[in-house]
Amino acid sequence: MHRISIFDIFKIGVGPSSSHTLGPWKAALAFLELIPELKEVAAIKVHLYGSLSKTGVGHGTDIAVMLGLEGFDPETIETADIPFHIGRINSEQLLQLGGGAAGAKVGFNPAKDIVFENRARSFHPNGLTFIARLNSGRKIRRTYYSIGGGFIVREGSASKLVGHPTMPYPIECADDLLGYARSSGRSIADVVRQNELRLYTAEDLNAKIDRYLNVFSSVVHKGCIAPEVNLPGGLNVKRRARRMAAKLLGEPAALEYPAFDAQLRRIAPDFQSVTSWVSCFALAVNEENAALGRVITSPTNGAAGVIPAVLFYYRYFCPKSTLAAERDFFMVAGEIGSIFKKNATISAAEGGCQAEIGVSSAMAAAALTEVLGGTPEQTLMAAEIAMEHHLGLTCDPIGGLVQIPCIERNAMGAMKAITAANLALQSDPDDAIVELDVVIQTMLDTARAMHSDYKETAEGGLAMRVSVATAAC
Template sequence: MEMISVFDMFKLGIGPSSSHTLGPWRAAQRWLEELRQQLDLQEVQAVEVHLYASLALTGKGHGTDLAVMLGLSGQDPVDIPIQNVLDIKEQIYREHRINLADQYIIPFDPSQHIIMHGGERLAEHANGLIFKAYTTERVFEETYYSVGGGFVKKANEKADPQGTVQLPYPSQNGEELLQHCRSQQMKVADMVWANELAWRSEEEIRSGLRQIWQVMLKSMYHGCYAEGVLGGGLNVKRRAASMHHKLIGGIKFENAEDWLAEVKRRPNDFNAILKWIGCFAMAVNEENASFRRIVTAPTNGAAGVIPAVLMYYICFSGENVQEDDIFSFLMVAGEIGSLFKKNATISAAMGGCQAEIGVSSSMAAAALTECLGGSVEQALMAAEIAMEHHLGLTCDPVGGLVQIPCIERNSMGAIKAITASRLALDSDPADACVSLDNIIKTMWETAQDMNHKYKETSQGGLAVNISVKVPEC
């Protein structure tokens, strides 16, 4: 059984894509560390990065070239200053040099040393990449796969079936999760908390969850005030700021916390709530499309759903939400996401957008349901309902950019999550005909049957039916 922590499902990273940006970035970092074990980096005269299938077909628009260059430069997505993200890329393109591991400068021309193989797929996954280091005597080569959500595996690498820890309540599927909760009379959040303690201390858990929430909050806050046109060539105008202005006026705030307090005081009629949810979700994904720091939840392309539903819970549910409630929300969401990761996929290149927006909506629906007082059975029912109505959703980014239709889909996914939660809370799970495990199995079968052109290749769907010329594609 693969052991997956909530901190595996929620990662801090730079947009616009967890599989095409964060994953390749982490792969480059990992390759450098493994390379160090074999030779002195000063022996390296040149490096090449080969991108395959989806990584090549939509890599430019998703920032894959940027990601591997930053990874090779020794930068980390968690703490790199945002202003350095594009500056380093531009410097490499301008000077045709790279500061390998931030220690040793070697020649590097991205047009020659990042090679795209769009028509070729490596054996284990659509998101494959090969790193090569050349010395005077030999070539050091390694293959990695970015398997979704920022997760990376080396070729032929198998997960340790026992994991690196012994969890008190390991769950491979929804039925096992339910049995743990029933036998111990626990909520999902309680079960996850007990498991997390096998990895880290209580204070580390709280600190980590607090950081996740703060990055989510700040990405919404900043996205609600940032105006202009998104880069990449589609000339997509940011809309969250305009929506936000209509909702809150021209009020400025010193920080995200003061902004949040004001949002809570705003009118919460049905129309206003719908507008706020859309605003929150789009704000995050406009930030994501702008190469800013967001939380992978469980992917970058779907990063706006969970923050938007969490904001609904905090601001408009009528509950007196405290910090521990936010932590519970994140832990339930993370656990549901891990079930999809274990039994299906969270990679759009493998499963279409049902594996991103669908999974995030399912995660958010379960979390909201438990936080609103629903039973474990109702939380799992909400997760099932949300995914059921995303089945078959394709990934067809126009121009290979995480903009159209990705940004709007986050708004729709958030609304579906809230609707699924409300349906579950008003239902008896004993009457349900479909289980969460049924729907995860169905999603994976649907993913396998889906034509490859609808899996993050920009070779089908909207990507071929909109007349635009995008230089990155």
């Protein structure tokens, strides 16, 4: 799996969940490609298993598969139009299968044709099966698994990612990454860059990273100006980022990003202000995510606020921040995420929230350490520290919604990342007892030992103590 690109880890998509929304959406698009003639489809059904069944409604899995079957791209769909599309499908009881000129209308009753199965499949907790019956009577059936971070695997297909060419620095684990940095004299960011240059020209790589950096900026800003309404789902969780930003600024956040940028650059960077802003940035992103807004999996949607919050901390509160360094930040974060993906998991349904917030915090800690001048050893040390203090973190979303405790957890993960970076920068890695590869393996061991109730099932922890009905009162 050494061919994972940073752009496999970072994906632009729609909230609230990369494994329960983006993955099933991509699976639906993949299934469409297997149907030779869409106009020959007489009926279609979708079966959801395991965690996709137990928390699918709260995570928008049903919405995702319908939009995918209609051919919408999660990266480009106008998110404000999603309620209209879903309302149309429900009222007409029809899918415009595949959309566009090649599409075909097929009868579809979401209440009956999306089946929430009361069981899991053996390969992974996030399973879903599509069945298309053709006019000829033939059936096309495929099962997919959404394995975290928007990655999908089709049952019966090879699970390794083989689409990329061999990299000059093939990385399987953190020790490989450190070895290449030492032997080549390159920074970790530069080692990653050399790999990515096998996929892109230097100009295209910078342009693609800059596009993602702009999306990070856009989602933080959008969250800071969004109306203070309740998030969907019935928990009545009120958006806070707009009021928080206005209170910290002493005026409303500007409606255009350049003016918002200017406001942030005037902030006096005292401790209380900085820590409050880091929390505000994280909340802004994950409130957008919970509202089915466009975010970047980092490495998942549920953990999408940590990376941009720490990036904004660097941009606005660290002296001499530069665009070139932000690109390095992005590359280091992506590579750390890929190492976790290869050797453990980034799926909360498989490993609990340590696999999402924990991984994102480790990614951010390493990235921040790199751009603040840390050595390769300190950069990996920061990632280890961040994950070490997320081990065992459970996933227990109330009502299966990516809201409580998920939104605030992003703020906590961001602050842990900054603390981990500061600790690493003030430490001698030669004195470290635990290495990053060891903590990654420990995270996997912990995931395997964790009770299934605490793996995104909404059957343990806070989800059992607080119901949607109770919270709504």
